[in-house]
Amino acid sequence: MAKRRGKVFVDYNQNAWGKTLASVYLPRPTAAATVSRLLKWEELGKVYPTDFTVLNMPERLAETGDIWEDMLRTRSDIRGLLEAGLP
Numbered sequence: 001m002a003k004r005r006g007k008v009f010v011d012y013n014q015n016a017w018g019k020t021l022a023s024v025y026l027p028r029p030t031a032a033a034t035v036s037r038l039l040k041w042e043e044l045g046k047v048y049p050t051d052f053t054v055l056n057m058p059e060r061l062a063e064t065g066d067i068w069e070d071m072l073r074t075r076s077d078i079r080g081l082l083e084a085g086l087p
Helices: 057-064 078-084
Strands: none
Touching: none
């Protein structure tokens, strides 16, 4: 992880014809019906992808709210995050 500090990785290989896009709150084709979801910085390293399923996501959203709620109304400058150092 130390080599990744202060860097943003973009998986350009996913930008190809016929590739599907994984998005937030998207159910995944797994036996457990896991769901892609956003995490808060303080959750990193404390939760696992299998913690979120179609069965517990409504409860999770009721607890945390929609982290992306203001995404289209607010702007972020990633340069400030990179200069300050990611948590």
